Amino acid sequence: MTTFSFSLLTGETGPLVKGNEPPELRVPIHMHTILPSPGDQVLAGTKIATANISGLGDVHAPSSGTIKEIADDHILIEVTGEDRTQVEKVPMEDVNVRKWLREQGINVGSLYRATTLIINAVPPEPGISMYEPLLRDYRKTVELGLETVKRIVTPSKMYLVTAKGNRANAFPNCTVTHVSPTYPNGLDPMVIRAVTGQEVLLGTKPAEAVLLSVRDLFFIGKVVETGRPLTETVMTIGSQNHLIKIGTPVGWLTQEAGAAVQPGDRVILGGLMRGMPALNLQQGVDKDTTGLMLIRNGEGLNPTDNFCLGCGECERHCPARIMPGMLSRCSEFKQYDRAEDFHIHSCIECGICGYWCKAQRPLLQYIRHAKYELALLRLPNQTDEAISHETKEAHGGER
Ligand code: SF4
Ligand code: SF4
Incomplete structure (x- = not known):
C-alpha cells in the first residue's frame, strides 16, 4: 500500500508565481460558438468563443497572437506578444452583474439568489494549497469578489x-466554521453538510444556499478589479501556487517545473485523489484546473480490472456510506439501472474507496463511467458534449 497523507493542512506558500509565456496556447472549448477563423490575429482579452448554455462563461484569448488551429475541443493560438484590448471600465452599478461576469468568462451557474452564502476555504484535496495564500496575500481581490457576489446572492x-x-x-458579518483538516472534508457536499446539516448529491445545488470557493471569489474579484476577462487560472504545482494562462500546455508546465515526463509517467490535472489524467502533453489547462501532479512510472497505485474480493474495505471508508465494490461491479457488467438501486448518485467522487481497495480496482473510474452512461440513458437528447459539461460541473469543475 502506498502511503499517502489525507491531511488538508497547508504551509504558507506566499504570493502566486507568474510563469513564463509558452509559444502556443491551446485554449479548451466545451459548449461554445467559436468566433475567429484560422489565420485571424487576436489581442489578449479578445472574445474568441461565446457560451451556448446558461451558466457557462465565454472564452477570451489569454495572449495576443494568431489563430493557428480550430478544433472541436480547443483553439490553438500562436503567441506573438503582450498587446491587449483596450479596457473601458464599466461601473458595476450600471450593469447586470451576473450577465457581465458571464461575458467576462466566469461560470455563473452557482450564482443565484439564496438566503445563505457559504465560502469554502477548505483545500479540495491534499496538496492543493492556494486557498490560504489567496485569503492572505490577495485579500482585497477576494473581498471585491465577495462584495460582487453578494449583489447577486443577497444572503442574510x-x-x-x-x-x-x-x-x-473572517469577513465582516461572516460566521467561521471549522472542519477537521482531513480529506474529503473540503469537497462541496461535505462543506454544505458542515454548515447546514443537509446532505446534498454531488452536482446538485441546494435551493437556499450558494457555495463558492475562495478561488472563485478571487477570479470574480480580479475581473472586477481589472475590467479584463478571465484568462488565467491558479494552480498548485509542486509546493508553489502559480498564476497560469489558460491554454498553457501541460508539457510546458512540467518542463518549466524541471520535471521531464518519461514514458509511463502519468500527469494528473487536479489533485491525486480525483484529478483527471492529461490526455497528452499538448493539452492546455482550463480555468477549472487546480493543480498539476506527476506520478512516475511504477510509483503510486496501479489500478486494473482485477476481480473484486468482496473484502468490504471500500465500504468501511466510504464517506457516503454506500457500496463502492457493488457499484463498480454494476458498472463493469453494464448494469447501470442496478447501480441506481445501490445509490450511485450519493457518491461524492472522493476516490477514497479506490485508495483502500485490496484488489486495486479503479473504483472511482467505474462509478464515473456508470454515472455518465446513466446520464446518456436519462437524457437521450443531450449531446455527449453537454453531458461532459454536466459531469465536469458535478466534479466541482475539476479537470
Ligand atoms: S468515490 Fe468511493 S468512497 Fe468516495 S463517495 Fe464515491 S463510492 Fe464512496
Ligand atoms: S475493497 Fe476492492 S476488493 Fe474489497 S470489496 Fe471493495 S472493491 Fe471489492
Whole structure:
C-alpha cells in the first residue's frame, strides 16, 4: 500500500508565481460558438468563443497572437506578444452583474439568489494549497469578489468554512466554521453538510444556499478589479501556487517545473485523489484546473480490472456510506439501472474507496463511467458534449 497523507493542512506558500509565456496556447472549448477563423490575429482579452448554455462563461484569448488551429475541443493560438484590448471600465452599478461576469468568462451557474452564502476555504484535496495564500496575500481581490457576489446572492447569512489549523480571517458579518483538516472534508457536499446539516448529491445545488470557493471569489474579484476577462487560472504545482494562462500546455508546465515526463509517467490535472489524467502533453489547462501532479512510472497505485474480493474495505471508508465494490461491479457488467438501486448518485467522487481497495480496482473510474452512461440513458437528447459539461460541473469543475 502506498502511503499517502489525507491531511488538508497547508504551509504558507506566499504570493502566486507568474510563469513564463509558452509559444502556443491551446485554449479548451466545451459548449461554445467559436468566433475567429484560422489565420485571424487576436489581442489578449479578445472574445474568441461565446457560451451556448446558461451558466457557462465565454472564452477570451489569454495572449495576443494568431489563430493557428480550430478544433472541436480547443483553439490553438500562436503567441506573438503582450498587446491587449483596450479596457473601458464599466461601473458595476450600471450593469447586470451576473450577465457581465458571464461575458467576462466566469461560470455563473452557482450564482443565484439564496438566503445563505457559504465560502469554502477548505483545500479540495491534499496538496492543493492556494486557498490560504489567496485569503492572505490577495485579500482585497477576494473581498471585491465577495462584495460582487453578494449583489447577486443577497444572503442574510454568510459562513466561511475552513480547515482547523489553517489560517483564515473572517469577513465582516461572516460566521467561521471549522472542519477537521482531513480529506474529503473540503469537497462541496461535505462543506454544505458542515454548515447546514443537509446532505446534498454531488452536482446538485441546494435551493437556499450558494457555495463558492475562495478561488472563485478571487477570479470574480480580479475581473472586477481589472475590467479584463478571465484568462488565467491558479494552480498548485509542486509546493508553489502559480498564476497560469489558460491554454498553457501541460508539457510546458512540467518542463518549466524541471520535471521531464518519461514514458509511463502519468500527469494528473487536479489533485491525486480525483484529478483527471492529461490526455497528452499538448493539452492546455482550463480555468477549472487546480493543480498539476506527476506520478512516475511504477510509483503510486496501479489500478486494473482485477476481480473484486468482496473484502468490504471500500465500504468501511466510504464517506457516503454506500457500496463502492457493488457499484463498480454494476458498472463493469453494464448494469447501470442496478447501480441506481445501490445509490450511485450519493457518491461524492472522493476516490477514497479506490485508495483502500485490496484488489486495486479503479473504483472511482467505474462509478464515473456508470454515472455518465446513466446520464446518456436519462437524457437521450443531450449531446455527449453537454453531458461532459454536466459531469465536469458535478466534479466541482475539476479537470
Ligand atoms: S468515490 Fe468511493 S468512497 Fe468516495 S463517495 Fe464515491 S463510492 Fe464512496
Ligand atoms: S475493497 Fe476492492 S476488493 Fe474489497 S470489496 Fe471493495 S472493491 Fe471489492
